[in-house]
Amino acid sequence: MTPDSDAIIIGAGLSGLVAAAELVEAGKRVTIIDQEPEATFGGQAWWSFGGLFLVDSPEQRRMGIRDSLDLARSDWAGTAAFDRDDDVHARAWAETYVEWAAGEKREWLRHKGVRFFPVVGWAERGGDSATRHGNSVPRFHIVWGTGPAILEPFIATVRRGVDAGLVTLLFRHRADALTVVDGSVVGVSGSVLAPDDAERGEPSNREVVGEFALEAAAVVMASGGIGGNHELVRAAWPERLGTPPTTMVSGVPAHVDGRGLGIADAAGARLVNGDRMWHYVEGIQNHSPVWAKHGIRILPGPSSLWLDATGRRLPPPLFPGFDTLGTLAHLRTTGHDHSWFVLTQSIIEKEFALSGSEQNPDLTGRSVRELLRQRLGKGATGPVEAFKEKGVDFIVADTVDELVARMAALEPGAPLDAARVRDEIAARDRMLDNEFGKDAQLTAIHGARQYRGDKLIRVASPHRLTDPKRGPLIAVRLHVLTRKSLGGIQTDLDSRALGHDGAPLPGLYAVGEAAGFGGGGVHGYRSLEGTFLGGCMHTGLRAGRAIARL
Numbered sequence: 001m002t003p004d005s006d007a008i009i010i011g012a013g014l015s016g017l018v019a020a021a022e023l024v025e026a027g028k029r030v031t032i033i034d035q036e037p038e039a040t041f042g043g044q045a046w047w048s049f050g051g052l053f054l055v056d057s058p059e060q061r062r063m064g065i066r067d068s069l070d071l072a073r074s075d076w077a078g079t080a081a082f083d084r085d086d087d088v089h090a091r092a093w094a095e096t097y098v099e100w101a102a103g104e105k106r107e108w109l110r111h112k113g114v115r116f117f118p119v120v121g122w123a124e125r126g127g128d129s130a131t132r133h134g135n136s137v138p139r140f141h142i143v144w145g146t147g148p149a150i151l152e153p154f155i156a157t158v159r160r161g162v163d164a165g166l167v168t169l170l171f172r173h174r175a176d177a178l179t180v181v182d183g184s185v186v187g188v189s190g191s192v193l194a195p196d197d198a199e200r201g202e203p204s205n206r207e208v209v210g211e212f213a214l215e216a217a218a219v220v221m222a223s224g225g226i227g228g229n230h231e232l233v234r235a236a237w238p239e240r241l242g243t244p245p246t247t248m249v250s251g252v253p254a255h256v257d258g259r260g261l262g263i264a265d266a267a268g269a270r271l272v273n274g275d276r277m278w279h280y281v282e283g284i285q286n287h288s289p290v291w292a293k294h295g296i297r298i299l300p301g302p303s304s305l306w307l308d309a310t311g312r313r314l315p316p317p318l319f320p321g322f323d324t325l326g327t328l329a330h331l332r333t334t335g336h337d338h339s340w341f342v343l344t345q346s347i348i349e350k351e352f353a354l355s356g357s358e359q360n361p362d363l364t365g366r367s368v369r370e371l372l373r374q375r376l377g378k379g380a381t382g383p384v385e386a387f388k389e390k391g392v393d394f395i396v397a398d399t400v401d402e403l404v405a406r407m408a409a410l411e412p413g414a415p416l417d418a419a420r421v422r423d424e425i426a427a428r429d430r431m432l433d434n435e436f437g438k439d440a441q442l443t444a445i446h447g448a449r450q451y452r453g454d455k456l457i458r459v460a461s462p463h464r465l466t467d468p469k470r471g472p473l474i475a476v477r478l479h480v481l482t483r484k485s486l487g488g489i490q491t492d493l494d495s496r497a498l499g500h501d502g503a504p505l506p507g508l509y510a511v512g513e514a515a516g517f518g519g520g521g522v523h524g525y526r527s528l529e530g531t532f533l534g535g536c537m538h539t540g541l542r543a544g545r546a547i548a549r550l
Contacts, residue, residue, distance in 0.1 A: 005029040005168065007189055007547050008216040010175045010260060012036075013043025015512025015536035016222030017154040019495075022544025024161035032158070032167065032216055035174035035193060036255055039200045042151040044224065044252055045533055046200065049299070049355045050146035050363070051121065052109075053139050053530035061122050063453050065137050072139070078132045082523025086186075086272040089490055089498070093518035096493060097531070097538055099428045105534065108541075111304060112153035117142040117363065119453045123529035124324065125302075127317025127444065133526055134323070138453060140356035140530045146357040146364045167540025171210055172196070175260065176506065178219060178267035185267055185507035186497025187215035195517040201290040213530040218507055218547045221269075221497065222540070225513040226487030227252040228291075233482050238275040241325070249283045249295025251355075251483040257397025261516050264489050268505055269497045273521035281328050281339065282320070283481025292341040295481045296359060296387075301459045302445050304343040304476075305428055307337030309414045311421040313428075316440040320351075324525050328480065336414055339478045340407065342425065346453025347381045348388065348469040350460040359383045377458055400425055400466060403473045411478060415474075429464040483515055484532055490520035495543035509547065511539040518542075 007023055009016040012034040034040070054060070055072040076098050078388065082091050120141055126134015143149050153478055161167030172193040180188035192210035226232040228250055237244035245316075247253045265271050283295040300320035308331060318327045320341070331339050343351075354360070360383070362370040373383045380388070388394050396405035404418045431439040445462050449455045463470050489510035490498045495518075499505040516522060517535025 003215045003217055004214050005031040005506065006550070007031070007218040007220060008033065009220040009222055010188060011043065011224060011514070012041055012169070012171070013224060013512060013536070014045035014151060014154070014533065015540040016220060017042065017151065017158055018537050018540030018542040019220050019222065019315055019511055019547070020161070020167065021154045021157035022467060022541060023548055024157050024166050026548035028166065028451075029547055030161065030167045031170060031216065033170045033173040033175060033188070033214070036171065037196050037198055037204055038169070038171045039198065039515060042155060044256065045147045045151055045536065046358050047358065048147035048150070049360065050122070050142060050143035050357065050533070051140045051530040053101050053528060053532050054106055054141045054546070055098065055139065057106055057120075057141065057307055058505055059116055059118060061140065062118065063120050063138070065120060066519050067137050067139065072098050072102060073137055074131065075134065075528060078131050079526045079528050081526070082524045085272070085363055086490065087521065087524065089492060089519035090516065090521040091523040092493055094524070097121040097518065097535065100538055101534065114149060115144040115152065117144055119457060121450070121458070122451065122454060123321065124527065125275055125322045125486060127319065127322045133326070134179050135528050138451060139528070141364065144363065145366050146360055147533070148357055148364060149366070167433060168417040171374070172432060175223070175263055179213070179215065180267050183506065185219050185505060187213060188219055203254055203291060217550060220262050220543055220547070221264050221508065221510040221514045222512050223514050224256050225488065226256070226258035226261070227482040227484060228254045228256035228368050230482065232258045233277065235512035236274045236277065241329050245332070245337040245480045247337050248293070248480045248482050249285055250291065250293045250298060251280065251283065251295055253291040253497060253517045261488060264508070264510065266496065267508065268499045269510070270433055270490045270500050270502070271488065272460070272490045272521070273516060276486035276521055276523070276525055278324070278484040278486055278523070278527050279328060280324060280481040280483055281331055281478060283410060284387065284391055284393045284476065285479065287387060287392070295479060297355040297481050298476070298478075299353040299355050300341070301454070301464070302441065302448050303347045303460050304341040305465065307340040307342060307421065307424060307426065308334045309340070309411065309416065310334065311417040311424065313424045317444070319441050319444055337480060338414070340412065341476040341478060342403070342421070342465065343474050344463070344465055344467070344470040345472055345474065346463060347460045348384060351458060352380060352384045354383055354387070357525065388474065395475040397473050398471065400473065409477050418430055425465050432443070432464050446540055484527070486516055486523045486525070486527070487521045488514050488516035491515045491518060491539070491543065493544035495539050496546070510541045511543045512536040513540055
């Protein structure tokens with residue numbers, strides 16, 4: 001049988017679109033299949049804040065940041081903590097990715113019309129030591145236009161491919177199995193699902209109305225991870241992170257269900273590092289949910305007082321924005337699924353951002369006027385104020401006693417120690433009698449404000465939580481928010497999927513989260529942030545270039 005195309009791409013998210021765009025530019029024929037309606041075109045990337053990890057960029061240099069390839073390599077190695085035989089390909093991908101982030105990545109994107117917000121963010125600061133986890137310097141570059149702007153050039157190229165007869169888009173086509181002949185993957189078969197007018201992110205029906213089978217010289221698995229399937233998340237949960245939460249909120253739609261990983265495994269692909277995952281502990285329930293258990297992540301500055309469910313302050317360096325998985329592991333030892341931020345109106349105005357394109361209309365809409373109004377005007381941004389008003393996890397009070405009483409009422413089954421909460425707040429506030437002191441979080445806040453980007457728009461000036469001029473007081477109940485799989489299909493540097501014997505499985509490629517963003521686990525145990533979208537693009541780019549050479 002004559003192949004239907006040069007490549008079949010399973011999944012219409014960012015990694016698959018980047019691979020498809022490379023193939024279109026090489027004049028290759030591509031078929032893209034996706035189980036969801038066309039409204040979901042672009043996948044999870046559309047919802048993203050649009051943060052990208054870059055090294056020694058012009059944006060960094062203009063902010064007075066001294067970065068280098070060697071420093072980024074050291075930060076990545078200390079964060080990933082590679083320690084397994086299965087990490088051999090992941091190490092190679094990590095080296096290649098950091099070099100790309102310091103070299104081609106920025107200009108490649110700028111050539112496609114992608115631009116960056118001038119202030120570089122400082123995510124995952126670590127705080128442990130110079131050689132361990134964390135970004136030594138700010139590297140989080142926000143795309144002007146957030147996630148949709150990252151997708152734009154690749155979607156445009158794919159659409160041009162459709163017009164030129166090079167690309168076939170098949171939505172509502174669910175992959176059920178890869179076709180393997182004489183040890184090579186030569187196609188995919190599956191079910192045609194009934195049409196559905198669900199909007200982006202909304203659940204769609206699973207009614208089967210037909211079948212399909214396609215053949216190609218190459219099949220690219222771009223199906224994503226498992227974050228929307230809480231059963232799989234709990235099944236993969238590692239002992240080092242404690243017991244899995246009984247309740248979680250979802251940072252991704254339900255169709256991010258891990259289905260593609262099982263299909264690849266059944267065809268002979270090697271899955272590795274399934275116990276490595278990336279979930280946030282600053283999740284809040286969306287007041288206007290799009291999908292089931294829809295959660296939003298708070299992107300916090302460093303000033304909120306972080307308490308566990310009993311009212312005990314988290315130990316250093318587990319401050320907001322410093323160590324995502326370290327905080328998750330600690331909180332899983334408390335026996336409760338939630339924790340608390342305690343803060344003031346001044347802190348929420350300066351330090352609270354919400355992850356997601358839809359939660360940042362100024363950046364997403366590329367409106368300088370709206371940006372100045374939202375970020376530098378009086379009050380918190382509109383979306384943050386909306387959550388403060390409507391969100392079930394937000395409490396606003398004028399006094400500590402009122403705040404604590406309402407925290408206890410919101411979680412009546414949790415043993416919140418009201419006296420301890422009052423003592424933690426009072427002890428923290430006493431440390432502000434001088435410009436120096438022994439409180440490590442306040443020291444970190446003073447340090448953060450030495451970076452002018454943080455001082456300008458990200459970190460509030462230190463103040464007492466009980467200062468009435470800075471009020472009212474605010475408490476935010478936080479949940480575990482599922483997000484990314486850090487393991488997946490093991491691949492070589494051409495994004496070729498490896499088989500159970502460690503050799504390339506002919507015909508099969510894997511990209512994005514399905515490939516652990518490269519090699520089955522390019523991040524190791526932890527991420528430096530800004531690396532998920534970049535990992536999708538990097539793996540898709542290398543797959544597209546490799547297939548184009550066939």
